[in-house]
Amino acid sequence: xxxRYEPASIEAAAQAWWDGHRAFAATEDxxxxxxxxxxxxxxxSGRLHMGHVRNxxxxxxxxxxxxxxxRNVLQPMGWDAFGLPAENAAMANGVxxxxxxxxxxxYMKRQLKSLGLAIDWDREVTTCSPxxxxxxxxxxxxxxxxxVAYKKTGVVNWDPVDQTVLANEQVIDGKGWRTGALVEKRExxxxxxxxxxxxDELLGxxxxxxxxxxxxxxxxxxxxxxxAGVRFGFPYELGGERRVLNVFTTRADTIMGVTFCxxxxxxxxxxxxxxxxxxxxxxxxxxxxxxxxxxxxxxQEKKGMPTGLYVTHPLTxxxxxxxxxxxxxxxxxxxxxxxxxxxxxxxxxxxxxxGLPIRxxxxxxxxxxxxxxxxxxxxxxxxxxxxxxGKYDGLEYAQAVAxxxxxxxxxxxxxxxxxxxxxxxxxxxxxxxxxxxxLVHCPACGDVPxxxxxxxxxxxxxxxxxxACPKCGQPARRETDTMDTFVDSSWYFLRFxxxxxxxxxxxxxxxxxxxxxxxxxxxEHAILHLLYxxxxxxxxxxxxxxxxxxxxxxxxxxxxxxxxxxFRKPASGRIVYFNPTEVEVRTxxxxxxxxxxxxxxxxxxxxxxxxxxxxxxxxxxxxxxxEQFGADTARLFMMFAAPPEQSLEWSDQGxxxxxxxxxxxxxxxxxxxxxxxxxxxxxxxxxxxxxxxxRRQVHQTLVKVTDDIGRRRVFNTAVAAVMELMNSxxxxxxxxxxxxxLRQEALEKIVLILSPIVPHICHAxxxxxxxxxxxxxxxxxxxxxxxxxxxxxxxxxxxxxxxRGRIVVPAAASEADIREAALADAxxxxxVEGKLIRKVIVVPGKLVNVVA
RNA sequence: GCCGGUGUGGCGGAAUUGGUAGACGCAGCAGACUCAAAAUCUGCCAAGGGCAACCUUGUGUCGGUUCGAGUCCGACCUCCGGCACCA
Numbered sequence: 001x002x003x004r005y006e007p008a009s010i011e012a013a014a015q016a017w018w019d020g021h022r023a024f025a026a027t028e029d030x031x032x033x034x035x036x037x038x039x040x041x042x043x044x045s046g047r048l049h050m051g052h053v054r055n056x057x058x059x060x061x062x063x064x065x066x067x068x069x070x071r072n073v074l075q076p077m078g079w080d081a082f083g084l085p086a087e088n089a090a091m092a093n094g095v096x097x098x099x100x101x102x103x104x105x106x107y108m109k110r111q112l113k114s115l116g117l118a119i120d121w122d123r124e125v126t127t128c129s130p131x132x133x134x135x136x137x138x139x140x141x142x143x144x145x146x147x148v149a150y151k152k153t154g155v156v157n158w159d160p161v162d163q164t165v166l167a168n169e170q171v172i173d174g175k176g177w178r179t180g181a182l183v184e185k186r187e188x189x190x191x192x193x194x195x196x197x198x199x200d201e202l203l204g205x206x207x208x209x210x211x212x213x214x215x216x217x218x219x220x221x222x223x224x225x226x227x228a229g230v231r232f233g234f235p236y237e238l239g240g241e242r243r244v245l246n247v248f249t250t251r252a253d254t255i256m257g258v259t260f261c262x263x264x265x266x267x268x269x270x271x272x273x274x275x276x277x278x279x280x281x282x283x284x285x286x287x288x289x290x291x292x293x294x295x296x297x298x299x300q301e302k303k304g305m306p307t308g309l310y311v312t313h314p315l316t317x318x319x320x321x322x323x324x325x326x327x328x329x330x331x332x333x334x335x336x337x338x339x340x341x342x343x344x345x346x347x348x349x350x351x352x353x354x355g356l357p358i359r360x361x362x363x364x365x366x367x368x369x370x371x372x373x374x375x376x377x378x379x380x381x382x383x384x385x386x387x388x389x390g391k392y393d394g395l396e397y398a399q400a401v402a403x404x405x406x407x408x409x410x411x412x413x414x415x416x417x418x419x420x421x422x423x424x425x426x427x428x429x430x431x432x433x434x435x436x437x438x439l440v441h442c443p444a445c446g447d448v449p450x451x452x453x454x455x456x457x458x459x460x461x462x463x464x465x466x467x468a469c470p471k472c473g474q475p476a477r478r479e480t481d482t483m484d485t486f487v488d489s490s491w492y493f494l495r496f497x498x499x500x501x502x503x504x505x506x507x508x509x510x511x512x513x514x515x516x517x518x519x520x521x522x523x524e525h526a527i528l529h530l531l532y533x534x535x536x537x538x539x540x541x542x543x544x545x546x547x548x549x550x551x552x553x554x555x556x557x558x559x560x561x562x563x564x565x566x567f568r569k570p571a572s573g574r575i576v577y578f579n580p581t582e583v584e585v586r587t588x589x590x591x592x593x594x595x596x597x598x599x600x601x602x603x604x605x606x607x608x609x610x611x612x613x614x615x616x617x618x619x620x621x622x623x624x625x626x627e628q629f630g631a632d633t634a635r636l637f638m639m640f641a642a643p644p645e646q647s648l649e650w651s652d653q654g655x656x657x658x659x660x661x662x663x664x665x666x667x668x669x670x671x672x673x674x675x676x677x678x679x680x681x682x683x684x685x686x687x688x689x690x691x692x693x694x695r696r697q698v699h700q701t702l703v704k705v706t707d708d709i710g711r712r713r714v715f716n717t718a719v720a721a722v723m724e725l726m727n728s729x730x731x732x733x734x735x736x737x738x739x740x741x742l743r744q745e746a747l748e749k750i751v752l753i754l755s756p757i758v759p760h761i762c763h764a765x766x767x768x769x770x771x772x773x774x775x776x777x778x779x780x781x782x783x784x785x786x787x788x789x790x791x792x793x794x795x796x797x798x799x800x801x802x803x804r805g806r807i808v809v810p811a812a813a814s815e816a817d818i819r820e821a822a823l824a825d826a827x828x829x830x831x832v833e834g835k836l837i838r839k840v841i842v843v844p845g846k847l848v849n850v851v852a
Numbered sequence: 853g854c855c856g857g858u859g860u861g862g863c864g865g866a867a868u869u870g871g872u873a874g875a876c877g878c879a880g881c882a883g884a885c886u887c888a889a890a891a892u893c894u895g896c897c898a899a900g901g902g903c904a905a906c907c908u909u910g911u912g913u914c915g916g917u918u919c920g921a922g923u924c925c926g927a928c929c930u931c932c933g934g935c936a937c938c939a
Contacts, residue, residue: 043939083939156937167937215856219934222855295935298853327853346853376927422936429937485939523933526856560932611932640877641864647932649864653878660892661877667892712868720866720876727876730893796872801920803872841919847871851919 001673001768005666007630007760014763015116023776024118026074028512035071036513037063038493038552040521040529041078044104045085048111050561050612050638050650051522053622057635057757058558058644058715059520060117064756065709066517067118068780074513076496077112077119079105081128082485084167086433097433101128111623115631116760118776123499127488132495133435135505136487139536140191141438141449142543148194151447154426155292155331158186165430171291185292190428190481191437195535199224199420202534211554213645216526223527225421230405232414234261234311234320234338238272245269245311245322248333248419252408253381253400254340256389257361258313259351262304262325264335270324273307280305280324287326294329302327302350314413315404316390325350331423341371348374363387425532427484434482442469442476450478489529490536493519493551506540511547519552523645526557556713559647563618565607566595577617578604580650609649620650632758633659639715639757661723662761665750668729669765672743675735677770680745683738684786691742692787694732698746699787701725705753706780715757722750744769752781796847797822799831815842822848 018024028034039059042052063075079101086097093100105126112119125132143149157166159176165188170177195202203224206217230252233244245261263269265287274281283305290296303326310319327346328337341351341358351358358371362384367377381397392400408414428437438450448471469476497510521529530552537551566578583604584596597604612619625634637658642648672678687695701721708718729746732739748769755762755775766775790811795818797805805827809818819842822828828850835852842848 040939045939080939085938165937168935169938171937219856223935225855292937293935295853298935300853302853425936431937484937486936489939522939523857524939525934527934528936529939562932608931643865646858646865651864651878654864657877664892707868714868716864717866717868717876723876794872798871798920801871801918806872839919841871843871847920849871849919 001670003670005663005761007632010764011114011116011630011632011760014760015113017763017774018116018118018776021774023774024073024075024120025122026072026076026120028509029072030512032070032072034513035063035066035073035518036516037066037073037075037518038496038516038520039075039077040519040525041080041489041492042108043080043083043085044101044108046104046107048108048622050620050622052112053115053634054561054638054644054648055520055522055558056112056115056117057638058556059518060115060119060635060759061639061709061715061756062518062520062713063118064759064776065780067776068752068756068778069710070779073118074123074496075117075119076123076125076499077117077121078123078125078492078496079127080485080489080492081105081126082133082434082482082488084169084431084433087431090433098128101433114626115622115635118759123496125492125495125499127435127485127492128433131502132492133488135495136435136483137438137450138505139491139540139543140483140487143193143539144449146543148197148539149191149427150194151189151191153187154190154192154428155185155187156430157291157293158184160184168291168293171293174290174296182289183291185288185290188428188430190426192424192426193535193539195425195532196420196422198535198538199226199422201538202422202531205534205550208550209553209555212552213555213557216523216530216555216557219526220531223422223531227419227421229417229419230401230408230414231417231419232314232408234314235413236309236311238309244413245336246334247336247338248417249338250419251340251343251381251401252404253384253386253392253395253397254343254361255315255338255404256386256392257340257342257359258320258338259341259357259359260321260323260339261311262323262328262337262339262350263307264328264330265324265326266330267324267328267335269309269322269336270307273309273322273324277308280307284324287324297327297329300326302346302353304350304354314408314411321356323354332421333419342369343378345374345379348378359388361386361389425484425486425535427487428481429484430480431482434485435487437479437481437483439479440467440469440476441479442472442474444474445469445471445476447479448476486529486532487536490532491540493533494537494540494546506545510545514546514548515551515553518554518556520556520558523557523559530555556644558644559642560611561648561650562609563612563620563650565610565616565618566604567607568597568604577607577615579617579619581620612650625655629655629659630662630760632662632761636662636719636758640719641716643714643716661726662758664726664730665754666761666765668726669747669751669768672740672747673768673770675740678740678744680741680748682741682745684784687738687742690732691734691738694728694746695742695787696790697725697728698742698749699783702749702753702781702783703788706783709756718753719757722754725750749781751775752778793845795822795845797825797828798847798849799828800851801849804828804831811845815844818842818844818848822850 037059039055063073067073081101086101089095089100090097127133140149157171159166159179159181161179161181166176171183174183175181176183203221203226206221227250229248229250231246231248233246235244265284270284274284304323307322307324309322311322313320339347341347342360343362360369364377364380364384384397386392386395386400392403395403405416440448440450442448448469451470465478465480467476467478493516494506494510497513498507501507533551538549540546541549564580566583568576578597582598584598595604595606610616637655640658641654704721705718708714751762751765762775792808793811795807795809805825807821807825809821819840832850832852837850837852839851
């Protein structure tokens with residue numbers, strides 16, 4: 001065995017062995033339980049970043065662990081290859097999007113391979129290739145046939161200078177990113193997918209996903225936003241015609257407190273009133289300015305203007321003024337809301353601003369109402385009763401809602417209704433680098449599907465747009481919009497199962513592999529990607545294509561990778577960011593840290609810590625890391641530095657620490673096998689006390705690592721446990737026969753349980769320990785119950801909850817024995833002296849708390 | 853603004869079901885080896901007090917429940933993710 005640990009040759013040899021044996025090619029095998037392990041596929045931005053390394057290492061550890069547990073593992077990889085950056089690169093560098101994308105894929109694939117991931121590359125899919133996106137088109141046409149896809153208008157960000165639609169990220173402070181022009185909202189025709197048809201099912205099925213993080217399920221449930229309430233109308237007359245203004249409310253108990261109604265700027269009533277009111281027309285125009293982004297809309301100042309129109313309160317017959325409010329969304333409900341200033345915080349501030357009356361109709365015992373400042377209880381529904389509400393006085397929330405809903409129903413003007421926050425999914429994008437929507441617009445036939453979904457995103461010229469109608473043959477225009485890239489990622493996990501089938505989108509193999517047993521990806525996808533995938537899978541189920549309905553059985557949302565940010569802000573001009581490798585941190589004797597640029601020795605400013613990104617220039621290139629330390633060090637650092645769900649802070653010293661541990665492991669095996677490979681057959685009955693202690697720790701570590709990886713899905717504590725064992729093993733200098741057998745056993749177990757995390761070095765060390773086969777083909781080790789047995793345990797002694805001592809008792813000691821031993825302890829006696837012992841709490845195996 | 857999360861030594865983090873706060877690692881300090889440095893190895897390492905045994909305080913802030921709270925409850929603060937055209 002070589003004395004020096006040389007990652008480059010060790011990793012090349014291990015990867016060559018796996019490739020040569022096609023070790024990770026997955027085939028359907030009914031005789032073993034399957035395990036589909038999937039990490040979210042990357043956008044081919046050009047270079048791998050640390051977030052990818054983290055994501056794919058987590059997946060790889062689980063895939064390799066499950067393989068050792070006897071599962072038939074599939075771990076595929078592909079490319080989420082359509083999207084805006086390719087268009088931006090094309091404009092910046094004059095490179096066609098296709099070439100830019102495929103070059104990036106080739107480069108990133110090499111980088112991924114250097115990490116030693118247990119991936120079945122035979123199943124690779126690329127969403128921008130026609131072999132993939134033709135099935136998007138085929139599925140879209142099936143949805144159109146079934147009414148799941150349909151056409152209506154939608155609001156987009158419009159740049160009036162460039163005459164183009166902008167993505168939300170291209171709008172900065174309400175202005176176009178290139179032109180700086182004020183962005184406008186514009187309505188254009190778009191295709192939508194009827195995800196709302198599945199709202200109830202998508203919500204209800206969240207309960208069938210115990211393997212998902214609670215917070216993700218909560219976020220999805222809130223996003224779908226089912227609310228039970230009352231829909232009712234305010235009657236009014238317009239041009240001699242009787243109409244009603246319909247609103248939805250979850251607070252029907254406050255209807256008697258309505259003092260105004262507010263409608264969206266796009267509402268028909270607003271438009272009508274604006275015909276004779278130029279100030280109102282101007283206000284409505286102002287509301288239509290700005291972006292279509294909900295986050296910005298929600299933060300802008302709440303403004304309103306009266307329409308001069310009145311509607312009638314359906315229960316009191318009072319006239320109610322109608323206002324236009326910039327905070328009322330046309331897309332939610334019917335674009336109109338009732339205003340109850342006394343019991344809705346937003347309405348309260350609106351009423352205070354515009355001097356509208358505030359009428360209390362809910363009271364709560366022990367709380368006084370005052371209309372000069374909002375108090376938290378005004379919005380409560382618990383322990384409240386109606387007041388100033390005529391016949392409804394004294395009713396509590398649920399009774400009031402039921403009674404008022406019944407009355408509105410009797411009047412024929414309202415009823416209970418379930419309302420959803422979820423909106424249909426608009427998939428049209430006015431972009432070049434995306435999956436073409438396979439339709440032709442014919443003046444005679446309307447929207448006509450392109451047979452077999454043909455269409456080429458590489459030719460949006462007149463030759464592309466002008467075509468013959470597939471139905472009647474007359475001149476027609478081809479649809480030029482492409483699909484949202486979320487379409488591509490909504491079913492790629494199904495395609496992996498049938499990647500080589502050119503005849504159909506998915507075949508029977510999808511039913512073998514799905515659902516994905518473990519899905520791993522960023523928390524930023526908690527809502528949209530995961531919800532769209534759940535929806536799309538159900539649509540495919542309803543088309544009879546697959547039997548699965550929930551695509552992802554278990555979900556792990558990994559945290560971001562962060563690094564320090566350093567910059568200089570010149571008196572004039574832009575902030576310049578420096579990569580952490582370009583600066584030097586100095587600590588003065590007082591402990592004050594200051595940072596200097598290595599290049600010129602002058603100070604730079606520390607900007608805290610943030611996600612590794614190009615814009616902050618704080619990324620670390622995985623390539624350099626692998627070249628310098630090897631993939632195993634990169635993987636070990638990623639798994640050790642933080643638990644997978646938390647953000648991870650980059651640390652060069654932490655990488656050094658991981659490298660140091662790997663070298664120690666190598667050295668430990670080197671020194672052991674230098675004396676000759678021993679048999680790991682430990683004669684348990686003949687061990688000394690010290691030997692028994694070490695052996696117990698070996699098997700305790702086995703139990704802990706199995707539980708950490710297999711059940712808890714945390715790897716940093718698993719690595720820490722192995723480090724502790726290594727520390728003990730280094731202190732264990734016993735070279736007797738049983739001692740060497742024990743060391744052989746310990747090293748073998750360490751190599752086995754570390755092999756999912758650092759597979760290359762373990763591949764080499766397993767052979768050095770005297771085994772002819774490959775470590776990936778060895779079963780995960782089982783702990784030995786007899787090694788775990790303990791004869792005595794330490795019990796912590798507390799007096800009044802404070803730690804005062806410890807005793808060692810036989811493991812089999814009864815509660816009474818422990819109690820007696822504790823009360824006889826000198827430290828306990830000292831602390832209870834002169835006090836009456838009121839209570840003694842004994843937790844067997846843990847502690848005794850004496851309350852005095 | 854709304855929804856979801858987060859906060860523990862100098863730093864990353866551990867404490868799994870309410871039961872010993874700070875495992876493991878990094879940095880630092882001291883020592884060994886070395887002509888020297890690097891590497892490696894050994895020891896120390898929350899704060900305050902004490903010669904010491906040991907004591908007091910301490911998990912973002914304030915309050916509560918409990919024999920016992922980092923963990924549960926209420927209010928607040930901070931930072932992070934999402935908000936439907938970044939992926």
